Amino acid sequence: MDYTRIQAIDARIKDQVPDLSTFDKQETAVKSYEQHCISCHGAPGVAPEPFSLGMMPAPSAIVRVARQRSPAELYWVIENGIKMSGMPAWKYRLSGQEIWQLVALIKQLPKLSKSQYAQLAKQRNTPNQTASHVSETAFVSASERNNETLSGQVALQQYNCNSCHVIQGIASAIYHVGPPLNNMVNRRFIAGTLPTTRENLVKWIMNPPHFKPQSLMPNLQVKRQHAEAMVDYLYEISDK
Missing domain, CATH: 1.10.760.10 (Cytochrome c-like domain)
Structure with a gap:
């Protein structure tokens, strides 16, 4: 090995x-x-x-x-x-x-x-005032350099979302600690707090306690571009 x-x-x-x-x-x-x-x-x-x-x-x-x-x-x-x-x-x-x-x-x-x-x-x-720069x-x-973009599916795994949520397309995402995300974008509210819009989903993923301090979902320091990729994926797997 x-x-x-x-x-x-x-x-x-x-x-x-x-x-x-x-x-x-x-x-x-x-x-x-x-x-x-x-x-x-x-x-x-x-x-x-x-x-x-x-x-x-x-x-x-x-x-x-x-x-x-x-x-x-x-x-x-x-x-x-x-x-x-x-x-x-x-x-x-x-x-x-x-x-x-x-x-x-x-x-x-x-x-x-x-x-x-x-x-x-x-x-x-x-x-360090003397450090040189490259x-x-x-x-x-x-x-x-290769202009790779992080897919929402990969982003959800990188931030370990699959340890708490059921997520279509991710084999290890089978746990019901938090709500399933398969049809998240069609719900009226996010955590009963925010109206469900694309922008609100992005902001929620980036900092849940800011919008609901008592939420058990922690701030995982998700970068905005990664949160946007996650939301794009949630729209892909939602029921049309």
Whole structure:
């Protein structure tokens, strides 16, 4: 399985690697790493969170990954995730710039001592006035470069809507925690609060507690373009 995973990733790498020395590793990347990565992968002198130790398969030690994988491989894995593991796809939540910043930091981690990493973490909120910049095109993700659009069906899965709702066309969406969404667009009101219109559906998906504070549906930080794609899909599967 490990061999298959490596070969599958290698076969899909297409992106050119920008000059990693131009990315801000000491501020933005450290902050992003501690928000999204450290709980599972740890850092020099920092253990991962206890929950990750029981994951199967266990998350890889970040220093080993940094030594063994090329920047292009790291970028692809962060962007697309690894199926049948706990590694998520970040392509819909992190920009290409943020992913390359993470890659630049990860490649430096094997060279850092415990105290050096601790110092980086301590200083992560200090603006870095000397960081150089690269062309904006280097920040764009592979999906953005290829003009790919996120389908509503994929968006609903990326934000884990299928864990609470029945949704036509998504095999795993079979749960009645929340109302079924198959004919959502034909209901008069959204959660008994908002008149059902396309725009109101988009706004509801982006921030349900704003419109109904007692709602059990949390704010999943859904981007507007993703919410619009979800609503388009809900119209596709509705009873005409």
